[in-house]
Amino acid sequence: MTLGSDDALVSGEATAAPRAGENRRHIRTATPSRLVRLSSGPLGLVALKGANSALTAVTNFVLAYVLVRSIGLESYAVIASLLAVAALVVQSDLGITGLTFFKLRSHYLAGSAASAASPDDQDLVVTIVTLYIAVGLAAVLVLGLALAAGVVQVGIYALPYLLVFAGAVCALPRMVLRVVINARDGFVWTEVVDLVRRSALLAATLAMLPGLSFTSYSAISLVIWMGAIGALLWLARIHGFALRPGALRNGVRLLRAEIRGVGATVLLSLVDFFIGVFPYYLLAASRDAAAVVTFDMFYKVTRFAVMSYLIGAESVLPQQTRAMHDADAAGLIGATAKGIMIGLLPMSAGIIAIAVFGEQIFGVILNHAGIISPVMRIAICAMFVFLLVQTTCQIVLIGIGKFEALARRSCLTFAVMVVISTLMVLFDWTTDRFIVAYVIVYGAGSLLYARALYVVVRALREANELDKRAERP
Incomplete structure (x- = not known):
């Protein structure tokens, strides 16, 4: 997980005037606090969640409508089965995201609201996200090898099936990034990212009606998922989480301690x-x-x-x-x-x-x-x-x-x-x-x-x- 650091924002600017440097530091510290204040509005959160819920329903049923007509009922049943397997991959989270939210939220409410997350919290988050990305990549590789070897018979749609599966397992790192940001009152911002992602997926789905191929749709949907994860990584950074030297080593130690309980x-x-x-x-x-x-x-x-x-x-x-x-x-x-x-x-x-x-x-x-x-x-x-x-x-x-x-x-x-x-x-x-x-x-x-x-x-x-x-x- 490459969250970056504050130093990266000012690389190459060490020779600037002291007052300009102070202004830039003020901007960097003020921006997260402004974002937190904006993200605390309950009406905005309800509206965004309502829009996301509606988009999810429309996209799911429009996708079923389009695919049943373009690739047939039998092939659509294959997609449903593959997505169930992807859900099993996502389930490798084993509830860690729920526990992570509880702990990070507790630390935040206990008095760290005005500062970045603690070094241990940052290292734990970096480690979990890195592991989840690795799990997703491994699952896609296994399915790809199974398709290439003919172990899983899916006919002419092997590539789009693989791309759809890859997009589905992107939900694994997305889960932890969402709860990390939400734990520090970033609820609205994660909903904004989801709104953009779902709107883009709906647009890609509708584009199949005038002739976008199933393969092209599958590739576009994967790119949309990856863009959403990139946006969440950026949001995690401005909400107090950054990649530090030795983060993975310390994070693995912390994760082992958590898993025991x-x-x-x-x-x-x-x-x-x-x-x-x-x-x-x-x-x-x-x-x-x-x-x-x-x-x-x-x-x-x-x-x-x-x-x-x-x-x-x-x-x-x-x-x-x-x-x-x-x-x-x-x-x-x-x-x-x-x-x-x-x-x-x-x-x-x-x-x-x-x-x-x-x-x-x-x-x-x-x-x-x-x-x-x-x-x-x-x-x-x-x-x-x-x-x-x-x-x-x-x-x-x-x-x-x-x-x-x-x-x-x-x-x-x-x-x-x-x-x-x-x-x-x-x-x-x-x-x-x-x-x-x-x-x-x-x-x-x-x-x-x-x-x-x-x-x-x-x-x-x-x-x-x-x-x-x-x-x-």
């Missing part, structure tokens, strides 16, 4: 990942392309719901983490309620759209009628409700470091998921029946997350009551 984080990350995507692998094993495409639509629509709920959940996260730091139970409750209220808007709109117009929407996207059944559409609507509960609770619980409580609940949910998967295989369940069971189990798990947040709030209230009693004469 992140069992719950790793477990939570892995279990949440498999809960979300294991149906891809289960249905792909049946060699039923229609079943894979059906779940792909279910997954894309529900992930869009999550993106919509993150508008509220992440917009109030700065307030929630500050309230937790100040042991302010009322502040934590109030901020969480705001996040839920914001999330109710996309939830209601999504339920109406799927319940009333779902048949037409999916028919147009997939160019085939009847693939998404009425039962599946009802399951999607129920999932919207459960995801609002879980997303709202999970974001704040991760932000305040409650990894063990979340891991226990996720493991219980996944254990039941294994049971319903076994029943599907033994009794030859239809895709619809399996998805209905999946949604019911997921809904029960979301209530466990709500219970965990309630326990945190109750503990804060009890602590506040004890403080009040201690202050009485």
Whole structure:
């Protein structure tokens, strides 16, 4: 990770007049503080998150619409399967980004807001980003060798498939760069980068309609992803993170120390990942392309719901983490309620759209009628409700470091998921029946997350009551 240093900004200027040098130093120190002040506006953050959520949904479904018509349903199912593999690569993060945000945010709120991050924090970030870039490159190399050797048979689209996969694994270093910047109140700036990236990807997707080839689109999308990572590296630098001599050596030492204590984080990350995507692998094993495409639509629509709920959940996260730091139970409750209220808007709109117009929407996207059944559409609507509960609770619980409580609940949910998967295989369940069971189990798990947040709030209230009693004469 090449973040650069302040010295690089003034190389070749050592002979300038002292007053000019002072002015330049003033500009360098003032710029980050101005950026931080600008990035603290809650309305701007909500607006940007809303725009990003809308762009994500439009891009995903426009891409499905275009690809189904340009390369066919079978090839689109291959892309969906490759992206599931890319998600597995991204999951090699093992929850480290969540822990990194918690630690960096805690250090920032504890009093380092006016200065750069500590040297140890900077070295840890440099090391994690470097490792994630290496993991992504290794995954692309492995897939490339498998395609070249004919181990993975994908026909004429081998190169664009590889480029699409490479773009997808770019999400791995992007994850940690986002949380690093957000930990120091850079929420708005990471959303701006995402807005530009998503707008560019949508433009490239639409360009396939008048004739842009699938290969060209794949190459352009990879360039867009790499540009976004470059922008995040620059933002990390101006938010107090720089590459220092010996950073990797010290960062590896720090990372080893962290990993010894992140069992719950790793477990939570892995279990949440498999809960979300294991149906891809289960249905792909049946060699039923229609079943894979059906779940792909279910997954894309529900992930869009999550993106919509993150508008509220992440917009109030700065307030929630500050309230937790100040042991302010009322502040934590109030901020969480705001996040839920914001999330109710996309939830209601999504339920109406799927319940009333779902048949037409999916028919147009997939160019085939009847693939998404009425039962599946009802399951999607129920999932919207459960995801609002879980997303709202999970974001704040991760932000305040409650990894063990979340891991226990996720493991219980996944254990039941294994049971319903076994029943599907033994009794030859239809895709619809399996998805209905999946949604019911997921809904029960979301209530466990709500219970965990309630326990945190109750503990804060009890602590506040004890403080009040201690202050009485």
